[in-house]
Amino acid sequence: MNDTVPMIEMRHVSKHFGNVIALNDVSLHVHAGEVMCLLGDNGAGKSTLIKTLSGVHKPTSGEMRVSGEPVRFKSPAYALDSGIATVFQDLAMIPLMSITRNFFMGREPTVGWGPLKRIDWKQADRIAMEEMARIGIDVRDPSQPVGTLSGGERQCVAIARAVYFGAKVLILDEPTSALGVKQASVVLRYIAKARNDGLAVIFITHNVHHAYPVADAFTLLKRGTSLGYFRKSEISREEVLNMMAGGAELESLDAELAEFQRTPAESQTASRAAIS
Ligand SMILES: Nc1ncnc2c1ncn2[C@@H]1O[C@H](COP(=O)(O)OP(=O)(O)OP(=O)(O)O)[C@@H](O)[C@H]1O
Numbered sequence: 001m002n003d004t005v006p007m008i009e010m011r012h013v014s015k016h017f018g019n020v021i022a023l024n025d026v027s028l029h030v031h032a033g034e035v036m037c038l039l040g041d042n043g044a045g046k047s048t049l050i051k052t053l054s055g056v057h058k059p060t061s062g063e064m065r066v067s068g069e070p071v072r073f074k075s076p077a078y079a080l081d082s083g084i085a086t087v088f089q090d091l092a093m094i095p096l097m098s099i100t101r102n103f104f105m106g107r108e109p110t111v112g113w114g115p116l117k118r119i120d121w122k123q124a125d126r127i128a129m130e131e132m133a134r135i136g137i138d139v140r141d142p143s144q145p146v147g148t149l150s151g152g153e154r155q156c157v158a159i160a161r162a163v164y165f166g167a168k169v170l171i172l173d174e175p176t177s178a179l180g181v182k183q184a185s186v187v188l189r190y191i192a193k194a195r196n197d198g199l200a201v202i203f204i205t206h207n208v209h210h211a212y213p214v215a216d217a218f219t220l221l222k223r224g225t226s227l228g229y230f231r232k233s234e235i236s237r238e239e240v241l242n243m244m245a246g247g248a249e250l251e252s253l254d255a256e257l258a259e260f261q262r263t264p265a266e267s268q269t270a271s272r273a274a275i276s
């Protein structure tokens, strides 16, 4: 157990949209050097939660703290200033622009001053290549459009950018959901690396098999309410799966699928037996 002050914390946060209660009294915390997986089904409130943490929504009630200090973000820019970087699912990248342009997004290093000030492309390309190499992605040409990278590599550019610009908290909304096994493993490895570099990571996913290997702790959301915060040592992969899907629902699905798998002859015998 970690008794230092959490890097980021939510205390009894609720978020209402008119009559819809998207979050109801949710508390969670993440320490530096830890990955906290936020799990929950469609509509559970995961995106609402991260949008609240990253300053897009204001909580209806409750409190948020960064390094123990209460914070109220007026906009996402304030959250970013506090070191909270969010990689949204749509990534906010421009496919036709180069890796370097996407990496810096207007924050490129410059040379000269006054009217002679201009972007130092040599330096920018070098940094972008170095930062990508650090996470094991070999960029041959930094002027290559981001659209030509694989989905996993694009996620990594977004994460590398957040880390390079000094994020303390990294929030990733379903970074692996559209990826195949190989690409997902590239992203998962990078998440583990960011954690080892001392970042506090909040990793949102539907996929327990992606979450379990990298997680230090889990928070489970169901219909806007937290089912609890669990350290990995307290909960098995099967227990997480059961809580997420609802064990009973999965069992009845199993029975239904077994019915489909019967050969026609078998189901005829079964239905004749049922009639007699
Ligand atoms: N701006 C909004 N106005 C009204 N209702 C909203 C708004 N944003 C979210 N909701 C509602 O809040 C609930 C939680 O939505 P949210 O998008 O946070 O779920 P989620 O866990 O991210 O789901 P998914 O896995 O499908 O992305 C849903 O019932 C949704 O309809």
Ligand SMILES: [Mg+2]
Pocket (backbone or CB within 6 Å): 046, 047, 048
């Ligand atoms: Mg969502």
